[in-house]
Amino acid sequence: MILKTMQFYFLALAWGSLGILPLASLRQVGQAFYRFFGFLCVGMEMIAWIFQFERFHQFNSWMSESIIGFLIFTLVYTLLLKIHRRVWFWSAWALAMLTGGIILWIPWSACNQAWIFEVNGVSSAFLMGSGLLAMMLGHFYLVIPKLSIDPLKRYAACYIGFMIIKLGTLVLGGVGWNLLHSSILPQVMQREWMQEQFFLIFRILWGVLLPLALAYWIWGTVKIRSTQSATGILYAALVATLIGEALGWYLTFHLQIPV
Numbered sequence: 001m002i003l004k005t006m007q008f009y010f011l012a013l014a015w016g017s018l019g020i021l022p023l024a025s026l027r028q029v030g031q032a033f034y035r036f037f038g039f040l041c042v043g044m045e046m047i048a049w050i051f052q053f054e055r056f057h058q059f060n061s062w063m064s065e066s067i068i069g070f071l072i073f074t075l076v077y078t079l080l081l082k083i084h085r086r087v088w089f090w091s092a093w094a095l096a097m098l099t100g101g102i103i104l105w106i107p108w109s110a111c112n113q114a115w116i117f118e119v120n121g122v123s124s125a126f127l128m129g130s131g132l133l134a135m136m137l138g139h140f141y142l143v144i145p146k147l148s149i150d151p152l153k154r155y156a157a158c159y160i161g162f163m164i165i166k167l168g169t170l171v172l173g174g175v176g177w178n179l180l181h182s183s184i185l186p187q188v189m190q191r192e193w194m195q196e197q198f199f200l201i202f203r204i205l206w207g208v209l210l211p212l213a214l215a216y217w218i219w220g221t222v223k224i225r226s227t228q229s230a231t232g233i234l235y236a237a238l239v240a241t242l243i244g245e246a247l248g249w250y251l252t253f254h255l256q257i258p259v
Contacts, residue, residue, distance in 0.1 A: 016129025024151030038078025138231030207244010
């Protein structure tokens, strides 16, 4: 279960980062930022592929091949950034997003109310990706002081927006789904659900409510262009988010309830 959780956790983080990245245009943040995140996503996808191999000890599974496809498209997209043919690298980006999206969709395709699991997974991916992008972009202002504040505003707004969406999916998935299905859940699953209440509470308080409490200061410091302060607060919020989402992915796989 831990290997499966970590595999999809890194896949979601890579996919979410890659999906949110274009909100700041290449012209605004430069090729260095895009290449950095391209290679970072490739690294996370390689880690996910290693977890896949550790789970099944074989290279020729469809999942392993799908992850390799996701990795190759991401790598091609990153390498094509140096070639001034936008159609080429944006086509590679679209293929990478499509491949990664299919990988994240497969585990929930056979679940009851699969769309709730899908919304939960997508919101988790984009929440982590936007937070990571905002925090890392904040560091770029140390070396490029004249960099426009607009990209950081977009990433920060996206991060805060997905915090709110994630809180909504937790209410819908963790509470609503459980109330609707509590009568048909197997008795063993109901017992496990009760045993995991502490971790669910920690996941909500630490992974969602704490970053939301910091959102006011994140947006306030970004608005006045205090990028160093914003980066520090984003770092604290992102640590809470990443830990909370890792726990959320584990509880979702373990309990089969979208949290």
